[in-house]
Amino acid sequence: GAVVSQHPSWVICKSGTSVKIECRSLDFQATTMFWYRQFPKQSLMLMATSNEGSKATYEQGVEKDKFLINHASLTLSTLTVTSAHPEDSSFYICSARDNRYDQPQHFGDGTRLSIL
Amino acid sequence: DAKTTQPPSMDCAEGRAANLPCNHSTISGNEYVYWYRQIHSQGPQYIIHGLKNNETNEMASLIITEDRKSSTLILPHATLRDTAVYYCIVRVGNNAGNMLTFGGGTRLMVKP
Numbered sequence: 441g442a443v444v445s446q447h448p449s450w451v452i453c454k455s456g457t458s459v460k461i462e463c464r465s466l467d468f469q470a471t472t473m474f475w476y477r478q479f480p481k482q483s484l485m486l487m488a489t490s491n492e493g494s495k496a497t498y499e500q501g502v503e504k505d506k507f508l509i510n511h512a513s514l515t516l517s518t519l520t521v522t523s524a525h526p527e528d529s530s531f532y533i534c535s536a537r538d539n540r541y542d543q544p545q546h547f548g549d550g551t552r553l554s555i556l
Numbered sequence: 557d558a559k560t561t562q563p564p565s566m567d568c569a570e571g572r573a574a575n576l577p578c579n580h581s582t583i584s585g586n587e588y589v590y591w592y593r594q595i596h597s598q599g600p601q602y603i604i605h606g607l608k609n610n611e612t613n614e615m616a617s618l619i620i621t622e623d624r625k626s627s628t629l630i631l632p633h634a635t636l637r638d639t640a641v642y643y644c645i646v647r648v649g650n651n652a653g654n655m656l657t658f659g660g661g662t663r664l665m666v667k668p
Contacts, residue, residue, distance in 0.1 A: 444599075446599070474655050474656075476658075477629075483643075483658045483659060483660055483661065484594075484600070485658075486655050486656075486657070489655055505641040509638045530573070531597075533598075533599045535599075535656070544590065544602045544605055545602065545656060547592075547599035547600045547601070547602075548603055549598050549599045549601050550597070552597070554610065
């Protein structure tokens with residue numbers, strides 16, 4: 441079945457550093473990918489919609505200069521958390537949907553980010 | 557997208573069928589019902605989706621009422637590995653650009 445690979449699966453870094461998370465669709469092409477954030481015991485919250493070859497669309501309250509998204513190909517989107525602080529610590533999850541008709545979205549296994 | 561209502565938690569005995577309800581009384585004619593589940597510390601896993609007909613795959617069955625205002629996800633023989641949070645999501649069409657909006661879901665606990 442469709443596979444979405446997310447890397448790294450977890451990262452710990454110091455406050456002020458930038459962290460890049462990759463999301464790849466391994467066996468299908470995805471014009472659109474989505475980035476979610478999930479805090480403990482809460483549901484997934486959409487952060488932004490990533491579109492291949494164009495600018496991402498951010499949800500209200502999400503700082504586009506802090507969460508940089510690049511979708512340079514039909515199989516790769518990246519999320520960079522710039523100048524990360526402890527409050528950015530969370531579980532970040534990407535999803536992608538096969539461009540072909542009537543295919544569901546598939547999710548990566550998430551990246552647990554801890555900022556010290 | 558239409559709002560969904562699910563019970564916050566349910567228990568099920570191992571080996572028995574798990575029936576997870578979802579209300580979506582404001583669903584529109586072009587909105588599909590999707591089910592995903594999230595096992596602890598993993599990304600959501602797609603289970604099944606449907607428009608108005610009942611659907612079945614290797615994981616589960618989806619029963620949608622005739623008026624489409626509610627649906628039930630059925631796991632025919634629940635195992636301990638089915639313990640997870642199950643999300644019922646209603647979304648317009650099959651457009652790749654449409655994101656999924658997650659509610660609180662149902663936390664299913666399968667017990668030995």
